[in-house]
Amino acid sequence: MTDQLQSLNRRFALAGHLQFKAGPGGLAVADINNEHAAATVVLPGAHVLSFQPRGQRPVLWASAHSRFESGQPIRGGIPLVWPWFGAHPTDPAKPAHGFARTSLWAVSETAVTSSGATRLRLSLTDSDETRSLWPHPFQLEFTVTVGVDLQVELAMRNVGQSAFTCGAALHSYFAVSDAGRISILGLEGGDYLDKVDGGRRKTQAGPVTIAAETDRIYLDTTAACVIDDPGWGRRIRVAKLGSRSTVVWNPWVDKSRRMADFGDEEYPGMVCVETANAADDVVTVAPAGEHRLQAVIGVVG
Numbered sequence: 001m002t003d004q005l006q007s008l009n010r011r012f013a014l015a016g017h018l019q020f021k022a023g024p025g026g027l028a029v030a031d032i033n034n035e036h037a038a039a040t041v042v043l044p045g046a047h048v049l050s051f052q053p054r055g056q057r058p059v060l061w062a063s064a065h066s067r068f069e070s071g072q073p074i075r076g077g078i079p080l081v082w083p084w085f086g087a088h089p090t091d092p093a094k095p096a097h098g099f100a101r102t103s104l105w106a107v108s109e110t111a112v113t114s115s116g117a118t119r120l121r122l123s124l125t126d127s128d129e130t131r132s133l134w135p136h137p138f139q140l141e142f143t144v145t146v147g148v149d150l151q152v153e154l155a156m157r158n159v160g161q162s163a164f165t166c167g168a169a170l171h172s173y174f175a176v177s178d179a180g181r182i183s184i185l186g187l188e189g190g191d192y193l194d195k196v197d198g199g200r201r202k203t204q205a206g207p208v209t210i211a212a213e214t215d216r217i218y219l220d221t222t223a224a225c226v227i228d229d230p231g232w233g234r235r236i237r238v239a240k241l242g243s244r245s246t247v248v249w250n251p252w253v254d255k256s257r258r259m260a261d262f263g264d265e266e267y268p269g270m271v272c273v274e275t276a277n278a279a280d281d282v283v284t285v286a287p288a289g290e291h292r293l294q295a296v297i298g299v300v301g
């Protein structure tokens with residue numbers, strides 16, 4: 001075991017709950033196992049890679065073609081999107097979805113909650129590297145609580161002298177039996193920006209179903225979504241706080257082929273339902289202020 005893992009285990013391991021290990025690609029992970037569920041959090045990127053409640057199939061999807069290299073995004077699980085969503089608004093040379101998912105985070109706390117869930121907290125502050133991409137001083141805290149449900153929360157604090165505006169997403173990839181046969185409930189009647197149709201604004205009629213490349217930002221919605229998966233006879237619920245936009249994404253056939261870290265035939269097995277601060281839902285954080293973005297993910301039968 002490396003010195004880093006040994007020292008993390010000395011300070012933060014929790015017997016019967018959490019230990020640090022070498023995970024895929026040798027990346028340091030927190031391996032969480034308790035009476036309720038198992039989960040893996042990759043420390044670089046503060047990336048929740050898996051969540052599996054006892055007796056259930058895995059809830060999150062990850063590509064068999066993902067890279068697992070420090071400083072590279074992981075394809076699957078819950079990439080943390082911050083401080084901009086999608087392409088940078090003015091500079092296409094900057095990384096898509098910001099830099100939180102490719103930064104090195106520090107472990108700041110581990111704990112067992114009164115309900116027997118396991119909590120892991122990671123933090124990230126601005127550095128020369130982040131300031132070269134985004135000029136603002138900040139503190140991020142990412143808290144993962146693994147119980148019957150998975151709770152993830154990104155706290156964004158402004159420790160500078162002037163306000164900043166940021167976009168964000170808990171870019172969750174869910175495992176489904178067949179993306180073409182699921183329905184996503186909770187967005188009925190809402191407006192969305194259709195990124196596969198030049199960003200046109202449209203209105204959702206009925207539940208969301210997927211039969212082609214789908215890339216949409218649903219606007220003005222604080223609703224929980226339910227992914228109804230008749231093939232596996234399960235429903236995954238995604239409830240949220242601090243978010244008024246929800247992104248639904250499936251790359252379908254052609255886009256899957258264009259992505260090096262996504263198998264050509266993998267798209268039926270996943271759907272992203274992302275708790276976001278995107279489009280007109282970017283958030284402005286005043287000096288000494290903070291914004292919290294939270295998702296609670298669980299299987300509801």
Ligand code: BG6
Nearest residue numbers: 073096097171195215216247249
């Ligand atoms: C979604 C975007 O959130 O993420 C899509 O709406 C994008 O446009 C997808 O393709 C994946 O992004 P990335 O940077 O992880 O390949």
